Amino acid sequence: MSAWWQSAVVYQIYPKSFQDSNGDGIGDIPGIISRLDYLADLGVDAIWLSPVYQSPGIDNGYDISDYEAIDPQFGTMADMQHLIQAAQKRGIRIVMDLVVNHTSDQHPWFKAAAKSRADPHRDWYVWRDPVAGHEPNDLQSTFSGSAWTYDEPTGQYYLHLFSPQQPDLNWANPELRQAVYRMMNFWLDQGIGGFRLDVIDLIGKDPDAGITANGPHLHEYLQEMNAATFGRYPVMTVGETWGATPAIAQEFSDPDRHELSMVFQFETMQLDVGTSKWDIKPLAPQALRDTLVKWQTQLDYRHGWNSLFWNNHDLPRIVSRWGDPGQYRERSAKMFAILLHLLRGTPYVYQGEEIGMTNRPVANIAEVTDIESRNAYAAAVATGTAPATMMQAINRMGRDNARTPMQWTAGAQAGFTTGTPWLPVNANHDHINVAASSGADSVLATYRQLIHLRHTTPLIVHGDFIPVATAPGVMAYYRVDQGERWLVVANLTGTTQSFTSSDHLEAVVIHNLEAPTTLTGLELQPYQAFAARVEAGADNQSEG
Numbered sequence: 001m002s003a004w005w006q007s008a009v010v011y012q013i014y015p016k017s018f019q020d021s022n023g024d025g026i027g028d029i030p031g032i033i034s035r036l037d038y039l040a041d042l043g044v045d046a047i048w049l050s051p052v053y054q055s056p057g058i059d060n061g062y063d064i065s066d067y068e069a070i071d072p073q074f075g076t077m078a079d080m081q082h083l084i085q086a087a088q089k090r091g092i093r094i095v096m097d098l099v100v101n102h103t104s105d106q107h108p109w110f111k112a113a114a115k116s117r118a119d120p121h122r123d124w125y126v127w128r129d130p131v132a133g134h135e136p137n138d139l140q141s142t143f144s145g146s147a148w149t150y151d152e153p154t155g156q157y158y159l160h161l162f163s164p165q166q167p168d169l170n171w172a173n174p175e176l177r178q179a180v181y182r183m184m185n186f187w188l189d190q191g192i193g194g195f196r197l198d199v200i201d202l203i204g205k206d207p208d209a210g211i212t213a214n215g216p217h218l219h220e221y222l223q224e225m226n227a228a229t230f231g232r233y234p235v236m237t238v239g240e241t242w243g244a245t246p247a248i249a250q251e252f253s254d255p256d257r258h259e260l261s262m263v264f265q266f267e268t269m270q271l272d273v274g275t276s277k278w279d280i281k282p283l284a285p286q287a288l289r290d291t292l293v294k295w296q297t298q299l300d301y302r303h304g305w306n307s308l309f310w311n312n313h314d315l316p317r318i319v320s321r322w323g324d325p326g327q328y329r330e331r332s333a334k335m336f337a338i339l340l341h342l343l344r345g346t347p348y349v350y351q352g353e354e355i356g357m358t359n360r361p362v363a364n365i366a367e368v369t370d371i372e373s374r375n376a377y378a379a380a381v382a383t384g385t386a387p388a389t390m391m392q393a394i395n396r397m398g399r400d401n402a403r404t405p406m407q408w409t410a411g412a413q414a415g416f417t418t419g420t421p422w423l424p425v426n427a428n429h430d431h432i433n434v435a436a437s438s439g440a441d442s443v444l445a446t447y448r449q450l451i452h453l454r455h456t457t458p459l460i461v462h463g464d465f466i467p468v469a470t471a472p473g474v475m476a477y478y479r480v481d482q483g484e485r486w487l488v489v490a491n492l493t494g495t496t497q498s499f500t501s502s503d504h505l506e507a508v509v510i511h512n513l514e515a516p517t518t519l520t521g522l523e524l525q526p527y528q529a530f531a532a533r534v535e536a537g538a539d540n541q542s543e544g
Contacts, residue, residue, distance in 0.1 A: 005194075005236035005261055005346055006305065007461045008045035009451045010095065012350045014313045015052050015074055016060065017405045020417035027405070027416070029075035029083050038434070040090040042354060042444075043451035046236070047087060048095045048196050050313055052080065056106050058165040059371055060403075062198060063104040067183045084191050093193025095236060100180050101202045102166040109179075110167050117154050124176040125167050126159035126207055127151075139207060144375040147207075159207055161199075163371060171203045171221055181228040194235035197260070201241040213243040219251060222259040231258055236346075238307055239263045246298035253304040262305040262346060267291055269315060272322075278376055278393040283322050285492040286472040293477070296343060296465040306345030310336055311353045316401040320359035324494055328527050329356055329432075332494075334446045334512035335529040339475060339490040341450040342531055344465050351406050354447040355437045359401040360426040364391065369423060373398040407433040449510055459484050473497045474524065485536060487519070490529040497524045503534040 019031030029052065039047065051061035054069040061071070070077050084094050103110055112121040128136035130150070136157055139147040141164075148157040149164040159168045169176055184195070204218025205211060222239075230237055237260040239252055244265040252263045268291045272283045299306055310318035319325050323332030333356035341347050362368060365377050365387070373394045380390045395401075400423060407429040408415030414429035426432070437444035454460050463481035470476045473493040479486045486509065491497045501519040508515040511530035516522060519534070 002461070003236070003261065004045070004234070007454060008236070008346055009043065009341075009454060010046045010048050010346060010348045011039055011042070011044040012048040012050070012312055012348055014050045014351060014403055016050075016422060017403050017416070018351055019406065019408070020419065020421070023417060023419040024073070025417050025419040025421045026073050028073065029070070029079040033079075033083050033086050036086055036090055036092065039092060042349075042448055043455065044092060044349065046093040046095050046193050048097065048238075048348065050097045051099065056104055056165065058104070058163055062099050063102075063106075063163070063166045064099055065104040065106040066108075068186055081190065088191065093235075095194045095196055095238075096187055096192050097198060098184070098187075098195045099198040100169065101199045102160065102162060102168045105165045105167055114151060114154065114158075117156070120175075123173045124170055124179075126170045127154075127156045128159070128207070129156055137207070137210060139210060139212070143372050144379045161202060161205075161212060168205070168207075169203070171205075172217070177221065177224065178228075181225060184225070184229040188230060188233050188235065192235070194233075194261070195230065195237050197237060197239045199242070200239035200260075201243060213241075214248065219257070219259060222252070223257065226258045226260075236261045238346075242266050246295060249295075249299050249306075250304035253299075256303065262307045264307050264309065264312075265295065268295070269310075277397055278380065278390065280393060280396055284472075285475075288322070288492060289470075289472075289475040292339075292343065292475065293467045296345075296477075297467070301344055306343070307348060308340050308343055308345040309348040309350070310340060311350035311402060312348070313350070313402050314399050316397055317357055317359050318353065319356055320401070321396070322492075323527065325358040328494060329358065330443050331512050332527040333443045335490050335492075335527040337443070337446050337450055338488065338510060338512060338529040338531060339492075341447075341454065342460055342479060342486070342488045343477075344461070344463070344479075347450075347454070349447065350402065354444050355407065355432060355434055356443040357404075357407060357432060358426065358428060359395065360404045360424070361395040362391075362400075365394075367424075368394060368398060368400055370399040370403070373400065409433050409435045446510070446512065453510065458482075459486060468501070470499060471497055474499050476501075485534050486531055487534045488529075488531045489522075489524070491524040491527055494526045496526065498522070499524050501534075503536055506533045506535055508532045 016027050018027040019035050020027050021030035052070055052074040053064045054066035054071045055061045055064050070080050087094050109121050109124050112119050113125050135146050135148040141147045143163050147161050150157050160166050201213045204215030206215050239260045241263040244263050249263050249265055252260045271287050272281055274281045318336050319333050377390050381387055404423055405416035405421050405425045410430045410433055413421055414425045459479050459481035463479040466478040468476035474497045476489045499522045503519050505519050509531045513528045
């Protein structure tokens with residue numbers, strides 16, 4: 001018996017940018033409730049909700065000051081309970097985004113810990129004495145600079161793998177772990193559908209050895225967490241694991257190990273990253289194909305599970321990143337959708353992806369709100385990088401690209417708010433918006449069709465995956481289940497590519513251009529993609 005999340009499609013909402021209900025320019029929970037019918041019509045099974053907990057907002061909610069309170073900018077606990085119940089009525093589960101690697105420095109735990117070395121909460125965080133008057137070691141923060149900040153009153157450094165306002169929790173402390181589990185059960189008892197666990201592979205860190213990800217006690221902690229919390233509920237869990245390989249992902253997601261349902265791996269989404277996130281290299285289509293194939297073939301789906309995504313709140317829009325935001329915007333958006341959603345695993349759709357939203361370039365750093373981008377800009381310019389060079393990188397890869405308000409209409413502020421939005425709306429909302437996506441040929445229609453296919457076609461969920469040899473700019477694969485065979489073909493490039501197959505074409509299931517009538521001698525147009533039910537040709541009888 002498969003778990004519900006294996007045939008599910010998850011929709012990620014970044015609440016601050018989804019729908020504002022009260023005109024203050026900030027998306028909120030009542031706004032989300034007002035759009036639930038749209039999501040039910042799209043067909044999604046769960047909403048991954050980025051953090052709505054009480055927070056100072058240094059890192060847009062990923063710095064939590066009270067895990068059991070809703071930040072007033074988003075609404076109230078009553079609003080949250082209403083959202084959970086209203087979503088349930090539509091067959092949609094709410095998956096909470098949970099950050100337990102660190103808290104805000106405004107959390108009562110850290111405030112108590114910082115008062116005195118003798119405070120009982122002191123060991124709930126990671127404190128170290130200075131070494132020769134300096135930081136304990138050279139660990140670096142993800143947000144630039146040292147991962148250690150000196151606390152003058154108590155004479156020690158505390159660890160923060162992110163901003164100084166996000167001190168790391170000490171998972172080696174059993175009392176801290178139990179406090180986290182009590183908080184998780186508080187939310188599970190509210191009826192949520194699971195957790196997305198932010199940077200969860202960091203909780204087993206050994207900072208004295210310089211180990212951050214995949215530390216020696218990581219899986220021990222996750223198994224304990226599973227037994228104490230979500231393992232007793234029919235929910236899904238997905239861990240954010242930047243360093244995962246297929247073997248590591250299987251350790252997290254093997255049901256027999258009782259850890260998580262699945263992980264987010266980022267090998268695919270780092271194919272255009274050079275020496276750093278801001279050192280951008282061209283995507284090699286063959287590398288994209290090979291990496292997707294690797295994760296389909298090396299992560300054993302009988303003892304693990306894959307997550308499938310192009311976008312999230314930290315990543316640039318896929319159409320702008322690897323597609324064509326201009327002439328072929330709709331076609332490339334559909335291609336990436338068809339390619340991904342017919343793979344094995346649980347697909348995630350990030351708000352606006354389903355209508356082909358694009359990046360929003362800005363002219364200067366004053367227009368950037370994201371802490372990661374601002375810190376990286378300051379560090380790079382201080383060491384001699386030209387401001388224009390860094391702005392070009394931020395416009396390509398910065399996190400604000402994903403966080404511009406959802407584009408509902410062509411009207412004022414894209415229908416997101418009646419006030420001034422916290423982050424400007426993309427000017428292209430005049431033609432890229434939900435209201436303009438009602439046609440059968442829209443990007444939105446393609447996403448609806450793909451979600452429906454996943455719900456009604458066991459082959460997509462459980463079928464075997466067999467890669468097909470192609471030209472470097474093309475990815476093709478079979479999905480095979482109980483005698484049924486589908487062929488999926490996608491041109492990953494903006495140029496014409498050749499493809500041929502000896503298979504007999506029985507029916508085209510989905511396509512983003514004209515439906516092919518044969519599989520022999522095709523000239524795939526830029527970003528063309530289709531899936532077809534086929535009968536194996538003589539060359540392919542042995543496969544599957």
